[in-house]
Amino acid sequence: MDQFTLNLLFVGASFALYIGIAVWARAGSTSEFYAAGRGVHPVTNGMATAADWMSAASFISMAGLIAFTGYDNSSFLMGWTGGYVLLALLLAPYLRKFGKYTVSEFIGDRFYSQSARMVAVICLIVASTTYVIGQMTGVGVAFGRFLEVPNTTGLLIGACVVFAYAVFGGMKGVTYTQVAQYCVLISAYTIPAVFISLQLTGTPIPPLGLFSTDVASGEPLLVKLNQVITDLGFASYTGHHADTLNMVLFTLSLMIGTAGLPHVIMRFFTVPRVADARWSAGWTLVFIALLYLTAPAVGAMARLNITDMMWPNGTQGEAVAVETINNDPQYNWMLTWQKTGLLDWEDKNNDGKIQYYNDANADMDARAAEGGWVGNELTNFNRDILVLANPEIANLPGWVIGLVAAGGLAAALSTAAGLLLAISSAVSHDLIKGALNPGISEKGELLWARISMAVAIAVATYLGLNPPGFAAQTVALAFGLAAASIFPALMMGIFTKVNNKGAVAGMLAGLLTTLVYIFLHKGWFFIPDTNSFTDADPLFFTIKSTSFGAIGAAINFAVAYFVSKATDPVPAEIQDLVESVRIPKGAGTAAEAH
Numbered sequence: 001m002d003q004f005t006l007n008l009l010f011v012g013a014s015f016a017l018y019i020g021i022a023v024w025a026r027a028g029s030t031s032e033f034y035a036a037g038r039g040v041h042p043v044t045n046g047m048a049t050a051a052d053w054m055s056a057a058s059f060i061s062m063a064g065l066i067a068f069t070g071y072d073n074s075s076f077l078m079g080w081t082g083g084y085v086l087l088a089l090l091l092a093p094y095l096r097k098f099g100k101y102t103v104s105e106f107i108g109d110r111f112y113s114q115s116a117r118m119v120a121v122i123c124l125i126v127a128s129t130t131y132v133i134g135q136m137t138g139v140g141v142a143f144g145r146f147l148e149v150p151n152t153t154g155l156l157i158g159a160c161v162v163f164a165y166a167v168f169g170g171m172k173g174v175t176y177t178q179v180a181q182y183c184v185l186i187s188a189y190t191i192p193a194v195f196i197s198l199q200l201t202g203t204p205i206p207p208l209g210l211f212s213t214d215v216a217s218g219e220p221l222l223v224k225l226n227q228v229i230t231d232l233g234f235a236s237y238t239g240h241h242a243d244t245l246n247m248v249l250f251t252l253s254l255m256i257g258t259a260g261l262p263h264v265i266m267r268f269f270t271v272p273r274v275a276d277a278r279w280s281a282g283w284t285l286v287f288i289a290l291l292y293l294t295a296p297a298v299g300a301m302a303r304l305n306i307t308d309m310m311w312p313n314g315t316q317g318e319a320v321a322v323e324t325i326n327n328d329p330q331y332n333w334m335l336t337w338q339k340t341g342l343l344d345w346e347d348k349n350n351d352g353k354i355q356y357y358n359d360a361n362a363d364m365d366a367r368a369a370e371g372g373w374v375g376n377e378l379t380n381f382n383r384d385i386l387v388l389a390n391p392e393i394a395n396l397p398g399w400v401i402g403l404v405a406a407g408g409l410a411a412a413l414s415t416a417a418g419l420l421l422a423i424s425s426a427v428s429h430d431l432i433k434g435a436l437n438p439g440i441s442e443k444g445e446l447l448w449a450r451i452s453m454a455v456a457i458a459v460a461t462y463l464g465l466n467p468p469g470f471a472a473q474t475v476a477l478a479f480g481l482a483a484a485s486i487f488p489a490l491m492m493g494i495f496t497k498v499n500n501k502g503a504v505a506g507m508l509a510g511l512l513t514t515l516v517y518i519f520l521h522k523g524w525f526f527i528p529d530t531n532s533f534t535d536a537d538p539l540f541f542t543i544k545s546t547s548f549g550a551i552g553a554a555i556n557f558a559v560a561y562f563v564s565k566a567t568d569p570v571p572a573e574i575q576d577l578v579e580s581v582r583i584p585k586g587a588g589t590a591a592e593a594h
Contacts (some may be wrong), residue, residue, distance in 0.1 A: 007147070011406050017180050024176075042280040045280040051185065051411075051415075052178055056415065060138045060388060061475075079479075104262075105430060114435060127478050129460060131419050132416055133460055133474050136158065136464030138384065141154070144342070162417060184406050189294060192404055196305070200214060200301055201214060201221055209297055228308075231315035256487045256550065257479025259490075262426070267418070311356070322347055336392075337385055343382065349372055349373060351372060353377075355376065355377050359376040423452060423453065467526070492506070497575060499564045502565075514549055517540070
């Protein structure tokens with residue numbers, strides 16, 4: 001059976017499963033659409049939350065960014081994982097205890113203001129839409145390769161699939177679909193990693209293989225990797241070369257952005273009790289760890305494999321011949337990925353070979369002149385293709401490649417569905433029912449939820465055709481927006497006595513400053529060539545657009561605090577409400593006994 005047919009079988013079977021589950025668990029009420037009837041078991045919810053959380057950025061893009069940068073991009077791992085711990089400890093149990101359906105509803109009630117609720121809706125839609133762009137980018141990459149169609153066609157197909165199961169299933173359908181998607185994506189991520197770790201190090205556990213000995217050379221794997229890439233003029237894999245201030249702010253932005261992501265927070269509204277919200281958070285961390293502990297090994301081993309393929313005679317020998325790429329079955333993956341437009345090469349000096357090296361490094365000029373090289377000839381290697389191409393690069397069996405196809409799509413589609421639910425609930429429940437038409441029927445509210453979800457899919461698909469960066473970079477922008485707007489409002493709502501005017505002013509200040517900073521660097525509304533600065537030459541010190549969320553959060557906190565101090569105090573009944581959410585039943589009596 002040829003590879004294309006295998007891919008179709010794996011992807012088709014997984015889609016049939018997802019859509020079948022969505023039809024079986026179709027939401028019939030607003031409670032089922034928004035919160036799955038609050039009847040999801042903590043382990044089930046933990047698995048669904050992990051799938052919701054581990055998006056195309058985690059599955060498809062993160063290992064690629066780590067592979068081509070090394071230690072400096074470990075901030076993706078540290079920020080996202082640390083942020084989830086923040087969410088589990090500081091927000092999830094309290095929000096579940098509050099007992100509302102959406103983040104915006106909590107903010108509206110806590111800050112006793114319809115304006116606060118509407119501003120929260122705007123913040124949520126802006127952050128979630130930006131996030132969906134990253135997911136649709138990943139969907140396009142995966143569909144483009146495994147259906148062997150152009151990237152744009154793959155994106156449009158993916159949009160139709162998301163529409164089919166997210167619009168009809170609601171939170172109930174999406175929850176059980178995401179459990180299936182988690183099983184698919186974690187199998188697809190870890191099985192190839194086990195194979196490759198065995199090939200390179202003889203160790204079946206990839207995180208241990210990363211620190212084991214490379215079988216071919218007898219050297220530690222990371223020592224070997226550092227050697228081969230520095231020979232080609234690239235920065236050492238394990239060294240710290242990036243700007244430290246930007247790296248710290250980027251990690252912080254990802255952490256607090258994670259804790260403010262509405263589509264993940266919504267998952268904690270689906271369990272029966274507050275204690276279940278805590279258990280859900282713990283189980284989610286277990287399920288996330290399986291992928292996040294494997295990702296650094298996947299990145300390092302893939303980078304070594306790619307370099308070895310481009311320099312089959314060693315980095316001091318001859319580069320791979322064009323004839324070998326065109327005729328050797330081991331290089332078929334390059335020809336297949338070239339069709340997607342995400343991988344390309346050019347024999348610039350017409351010597352029949354493809355030299356892959358860092359032509360921006362002046363230290364390579366002498367070697368390039370001696371060899372007659374005129375520049376790096378691997379002209380395009382999109383970071384988002386690395387995980388999907390990994391089993392092909394390592395020459396693994398066809399069924400593994402098919403499984404990875406299904407896994408990549410599961411990761412992108414599961415998060416896209418969660419985000420679309422967050423957007424639709426914000427529009428139908430918070431905007432329409434909460435403000436514009438409070439008397440709307442349950443049937444009418446469900447209809448508006450589905451219409452808003454369809455519009456969100458259309459917008460995200462359009463913007464996904466020209467994303468502002470790789471999938472993980474686009475997602476990082478969304479985290480920055482959530483960090484600057486939603487996270488501070490939730491924290492102040494639970495742990496402080498900030499009033500409604502302070503909350504509204506803080507959210508607007510954080511969102512607008514961060515959004516403007518991003519648009520100045522990425523283009524206004526992400527339209528190409530409308531930017532005034534680049535991340536290589538940022539506006540403010542060395543802070544890139546992906547890192548500015550931490551600054552935006554600080555602005556949010558500061559503005560909220562000073563505006564609140566200058567205006568009316570929080571009403572007594574709201575202070576009592578906050579105390580009841582934060583302090584468990586019976587704790588007050590125990591405290592008084594001391």
